[in-house]
Amino acid sequence: MSERRTTGSTAGAPRAGAPDNTQAALAGADIADPGPLGLAGFAMTTFVLSVFNAGILPHTLEPSVLGLALFYGGGAQFFAGMWEFRKGNTFGALAFSSFGAFWLSFWFYVARVAPSLPPADAHKATGLFLLGWTIFTAYMTIASLRTSGAIAAVFVALTLTFLFLTIGAFADAHGITKVGGYLGLLTALLAWYASFAGVMNSTFKRAVLPTFPLAPTVGQA
Template sequence: MASANPKTAAGDARPPAPPASTETIADPGALGLAGFAMTTFVLSAFNAGLLSDTLETVVLPLALFYGGIAQLLAGMWEFRRANTFAATAFSSYGAFWLGFAYYISHVAPKLPAAHAYQATGLFLLAWAIFTTYMIIPALRTSGAVLAVIVLLAITYILLTIGAFAQSTGIDKVGGWVGFVTAVVAWYASCASAANSTWKRTVLPVFPLG
């Protein structure tokens, strides 16, 4: 009896393509930017000299759970969405906040007091370098994201100089630039959440790509 499908019988037919996946992943950018913004905002209050340094440990819970873990998770989801820039940025800055929390709570107290500023300066310098080169891929994202990265690079550079020079004045300037960075990141987060929820442009992010 002849086969109902001659091509199959001949052995040259390909199996039918699997149905298209209906799985969707929400944009994790709003979460990543929000975690980054809030933690930066709180830390900048101390860098700008608005609050006593004796209260700075209030940053640690945010650095661990929101700026750290939540932002790291956002980076992992961005890998799933094949967004290399966002995946690299969120994963890295999530790791920064986790590392910062560990550094402040476990490493800094054990450093020699006379040279601790050099360790802090080196730590910040490495992140200044990373953030500065991230400006290049950010040029293909949006004006809002580019502004966050540029402002963050300036913040890191100022804090690095302030640490090596042991200058509270430069630290304060870095803190104020950090405030602006946090506000712009909050705007980008709000725009991402609002535009995704309303399915239209509610707040512009000024695409560059």
């Protein structure tokens, strides 16, 4: 924050050592809950990709998810994670930042990396990519048991989604991948519910939709 220059006077300029009242006010300001945004971005992108994984629409149309992966599931969700850091919510910060980064890395993998991989072994690289996210999601599922039933349900379903997609990729088994696709659709619906409950309860200033809290201090470090 730079000082404002004045002609012949220092009136209005901050004094050395004095607290910055503007920054202090901002630090104490209320911040809207970023959770519904992060969940919505995750839900929609997961839903669209899962439609293709489940075989409901042909894989030739799968590139249509890349815009969502870059801007909504990736960008918007990543920023939601940054705001969770500001709110002091360690679980939300790690979850939204990481899954925002997942969608950004998915976009990069599909758009830039996958086309250069040897066709015969590309499925193994995809399996390894998914395995890492399966492990991360599994331990986050354990942590989610101290948040709310709505969030825990999302993580349980997502862990199963990643698990089946990982097995399907390593085995190059489209039937197992389809199971992962349908589990992904379930995950998206659960995440949409959690997002809907969050925005409804915040807007109406009361518990309109239940989220089933599992601990008194939800998601706090």
